[in-house]
Amino acid sequence: MIPHIVRETVFLYFAALTVAGAVLTVSLNRVLHNAIALAVTLFGIAGLYVFLGAEYLAVIQLIVYIGAIAIVIVFAIMLTDPAQTALRSGTRKTLASLIAAGAWVFLVGASVLNTPWSRQASPEVSVQELGTHLLGWAALPFEIVSLILLVTILGALLASGERNES
Amino acid sequence: MIPVFLKTPWVSEALKAGFWGCFATGFVSANALFLVWLERKVSARIQRRRGPIIAGPEGIFQTVLDSVKLFTKELVLPRHGKTFLYLLAPLLVFAPIIVSFIVIPAGKNLIIRDLNIGFLLIFAMSSVSFFSLFLGGWSSHNKYSALGGIRSVAQNIAYEIPLLLSVMGVVLLTGSLRMTEIVSAQSRIWFVLVQPLAFGIFFCAMLGETNRAPFDLPEAESELVAGYLTEYSGMRFALFFLAEYTHVFLGSALASTLFLGGWQGPLLPGPAWFLIKTYSVVLVVMWVRWTFPRLRSDQLILFSWKVLIPLALLNLLVTALGATLFLQP
Amino acid sequence: MSQSLPAYLLLSAFLFGAGIFGVLSRKNIIAVLISLELILNAANLNFVAFGHFTQADAARSQIIAMFVIATAAGEICVALSVVILFFRKTRSVLIDDARELKG
Numbered sequence: 001m002i003p004h005i006v007r008e009t010v011f012l013y014f015a016a017l018t019v020a021g022a023v024l025t026v027s028l029n030r031v032l033h034n035a036i037a038l039a040v041t042l043f044g045i046a047g048l049y050v051f052l053g054a055e056y057l058a059v060i061q062l063i064v065y066i067g068a069i070a071i072v073i074v075f076a077i078m079l080t081d082p083a084q085t086a087l088r089s090g091t092r093k094t095l096a097s098l099i100a101a102g103a104w105v106f107l108v109g110a111s112v113l114n115t116p117w118s119r120q121a122s123p124e125v126s127v128q129e130l131g132t133h134l135l136g137w138a139a140l141p142f143e144i145v146s147l148i149l150l151v152t153i154l155g156a157l158l159a160s161g162e163r164n165e166s
Numbered sequence: 167m168i169p170v171f172l173k174t175p176w177v178s179e180a181l182k183a184g185f186w187g188c189f190a191t192g193f194v195s196a197n198a199l200f201l202v203w204l205e206r207k208v209s210a211r212i213q214r215r216r217g218p219i220i221a222g223p224e225g226i227f228q229t230v231l232d233s234v235k236l237f238t239k240e241l242v243l244p245r246h247g248k249t250f251l252y253l254l255a256p257l258l259v260f261a262p263i264i265v266s267f268i269v270i271p272a273g274k275n276l277i278i279r280d281l282n283i284g285f286l287l288i289f290a291m292s293s294v295s296f297f298s299l300f301l302g303g304w305s306s307h308n309k310y311s312a313l314g315g316i317r318s319v320a321q322n323i324a325y326e327i328p329l330l331l332s333v334m335g336v337v338l339l340t341g342s343l344r345m346t347e348i349v350s351a352q353s354r355i356w357f358v359l360v361q362p363l364a365f366g367i368f369f370c371a372m373l374g375e376t377n378r379a380p381f382d383l384p385e386a387e388s389e390l391v392a393g394y395l396t397e398y399s400g401m402r403f404a405l406f407f408l409a410e411y412t413h414v415f416l417g418s419a420l421a422s423t424l425f426l427g428g429w430q431g432p433l434l435p436g437p438a439w440f441l442i443k444t445y446s447v448v449l450v451v452m453w454v455r456w457t458f459p460r461l462r463s464d465q466l467i468l469f470s471w472k473v474l475i476p477l478a479l480l481n482l483l484v485t486a487l488g489a490t491l492f493l494q495p
Numbered sequence: 496m497s498q499s500l501p502a503y504l505l506l507s508a509f510l511f512g513a514g515i516f517g518v519l520s521r522k523n524i525i526a527v528l529i530s531l532e533l534i535l536n537a538a539n540l541n542f543v544a545f546g547h548f549t550q551a552d553a554a555r556s557q558i559i560a561m562f563v564i565a566t567a568a569g570e571i572c573v574a575l576s577v578v579i580l581f582f583r584k585t586r587s588v589l590i591d592d593a594r595e596l597k598g
Contacts, residue, residue, distance in 0.1 A: 003176045015506055022510050022533055026517035031526050032304070036251070038529050039297055041510070045536050046290075048503065052547040054557050055283050059290040064564055067293025067326065069532065069571050071319055074300065076575040077525055078316065080582040097519030105512035112504045121498060122546070122553040126282055127343055129554045130561075138558050145565045152569035156576040 011051055018044030031077050039070040053124040186278050190267045194412050199229045201411040205452055212456040233404065255302030256405035262291035262298075263412050270419050271345050273429050273436030284343040288420060289330060292375065295409070296322040302406070317463055318377060324470040325374030331478035332367040335485040336424050339493075349428035358425040363481045365425045367474055369450075372417040374470060376410065378455055418447035503544035510537035522589050524578050528571060535567045 021041030025034050042065045049058035134142055206228070210217030266288040271277040281287060296319055303315020337343060339360065340351040351357075358365045422428065422443035431439035461469065510533055517530025539560040546556025582588055 003179060006179070015502070018506060019509060022513040025533060026513050026521075026530055031523055031529075034526055034529050036301065038532060041533065042536065043294065045510075045540060048506070048540065049543060052503065052543045053553060054543050054547070054560075055281065056286070057543065057557050057560055059283050059286040060561060060564065062290035063286070063293050063326075064568055065532075065536075066297055067290075068323065069568055070297060071300070071323060072571060072575060073525065073529060073532075075316070075320075076578060079579055080525070080588050094520045097516050100519060101512035101516035104515060105508050108508035108511075109505055112501050112508070117500045117548070119499065119548075121548060124282070125553045125557055128341075130557060133554050133558050138562075141562055145562055145569075148566060149569050152572045156572050159576040159580055 007051075010047075014044045014047030014051070016044075017041075018048065032074065035070060035073045035077060038073070039066050042066050042070065053122060055124065056127050056130055190264060190278070194264055194267065194415075195408065197415055198408045198411045199233065201415065201448065202232070202407070203229045204448070205411075208449065208452045209456050212453070251301050251305035253402075255298055255305060256402045256409070258298030259295050259302060260405050260409040260412070262295040263409055263416060266291045266416055269345050270416070271349055271423060271428055272440045276429075276437060277346060280344060280346050282344060284345045284348070285333065285420060285424070286343060288416065289326065292322075292326070292413075295413075321377070321463075321466060321470075322375055324467045325371045325474070328367050328470060328474035328478045329371035329375060331475065331482055332361075332364040332371065333424060335361045335364040335481050338482070338485050338489050345423060345428075348424060349430065352427040353430060356425065356427045361425070361481065361485065363477060364485075365421070367478050367481065368421060368425065369447075370474060371470070372421060373451065373454065374466065376413045376417050378410075378414060378451060414448060414451055415444065418451065419444045421447050500544060500548040503540060503548075507537040507540040507544065510534075510540065522591060524581075524588050524590055524593075525575075527590065528574055528578075532567065532571070535563060539563050 018041055021037050021039075021044055024037035025041055028034055028037060042061060046058045046061040046065075049055075049061060207217045268278045269281055269284055269287050271280075299322075300315045300319045303311045303313075303318070306312070336348060336357050339357065340348045342348070419440070422440065426443045426447075428443075429436035429440040431442075434442075514530045514533035514537060517533065518527050521527050521530065542556045542560045542563075543553075545551055546553040578588060581593065585592055
């Protein structure tokens with residue numbers, strides 16, 4: 001129903017947002033700018049999830065990643081000297097890590113482009129289906145993740161409250 | 167759906183998108199103007215005075231004149247402000263709220279896109295909006311704006327949880343996140359009667375989310391200069407205020423759709439009932455603002471964590487038990 | 496291009512590479528954590544793309560991605576609280592200053 005060219009344009013917009021955000025995240029000097037670029041990248045990825053038939057995952061990404069994780073990162077930056085710089089490690093180490101990352105992208109890119117992929121596409125996944133799975137085979141990981149989050153909250157509270165005890 | 171007059175999908179989709187985009191934006195702007203006037207009248211009546219009476223009958227044109235004044239105000243930029251983010255922040259706060267209107271059902275088939283995820287889009291857009299709010303506060307390079315931005319964001323993430331939890335009760339009873347299905351599930355009885363506690367929690371959380379009194383410390387006039395809005399003047403200030411009133415309207419529309427039966431009603435057409443219900447909730451929001459004193463920053467966050475979240479969880483538990491025992495699977 | 500798998504795989508490879516570059520070459524702990532989030536997101540994108548375009552069950556891959564998001568949220572919470580404690584002790588957030596295991 002949506003014309004092909006509109007789809008492609010919106011896809012290119014989100015892909016460009018993701019790529020630009022990733023580049024900015026690892027190259028800007030001040031950490032707060034990195035956090036903001038991370039939020040932009042996460043927004044781009046959420047848009048890409050919609051193209052992959054994962055609507056629910058896209059809104060969860062927006063609510064959890066941008067609305068919680070990015071904000072927590074920003075709070076942590078604010079609490080530990082907001083004017084800090086990210087301090088790249090010096091030319092040799094930067095070059096080495098650039099070569100490592102570039103080698104990875106090149107290897108994966110080459111193998112991806114040389115594989116004949118079939119062009120089938122699954123339909124969109126509905127929320128009901130995800131819910132059925134979550135209460136089916138994914139019930140155990142679901143409970144374990146809830147336990148992990150509980151332990152995380154308690155740990156963070158205990159760790160940050162230590163100052164008052166002394 | 168709207169009847170498609172033209173045969174080619176490209177043109178019809180473009181026209182539909184254009185029409186709904188213009189309609190939504192125009193309606194939102196006109197609505198914000200109306201709400202500003204309504205706020206001034208309601209606050210005046212509660213305070214036993216009359217409010218704006220000079221510009222037009224009962225001061226209807228007052229907001230228009232105020233907008234003209236705001237347009238012509240000098241745009242003051244802070245000297246050390248991070249200019250790109252500073253300029254972008256008002257737009258980033260306003261845009262997600264307009265996008266949220268895509269899933270609000272205003273009538274029997276009058277919903278722009280009936281998404282499978284329904285109202286979760288609204289919460290997702292609110293999260294993006296809050297992040298941009300912090301950006302606006304921080305990029306003004308002003309201690310008071312940054313503090314106001316951080317307080318506002320802390321308040322918003324604290325109230326987002328009871329908001330989501332209270333709506334989960336409704337979702338349990340409906341079995342779907344789609345707005346149209348939630349509205350049609352209320353054809354026999356409104357959810358406010360089945361889930362009164364959830365409605366109360368949703369209302370309080372909505373007040374907290376939209377930074378409305380009594381939770382409006384981040385933008386209060388007598389605190390922190392003006393909070394995160396301090397360094398914004400003229401049209402940008404107007405954009406922030408427009409965003410806030412639109413957010414109030416959005417929250418009220420959500421409350422009326424999820425709890426008060428949406429557009430369903432006996433005699434009048436769908437959109438009329440939708441507007442009546444939404445504006446009733448808006449009036450109650452304004453009434454609350456001028457009735458209760460403001461909560462302090464730590465008080466309001468503690469209220470969310472210690473009162474609203476346990477109540478919302480209790481509501482969810484009771485709803486889940488009731489749904490399992492009394493409703494057919 | 497939005498209907499083909501290689502586009503998404505290349506995107507996620509690029510994100511992963513950017514994340515690796517960030518983790519390896521930054522001195523600020525919080526910058527390293529931010530780049531770590533990029534890596535996690537690249538993996539998520541991979542999961543969902545494969546779920547959508549191959550015989551794999553799309554719902555399963557999305558549930559795995561959801562668990563990754565939830566675990567990443569928990570992990571960043573713990574990591575940042577450790578960072579804040581470390582900052583309180585040593586007034587610095589550089590990984591070069593985290594030399595001692597004691598205290």
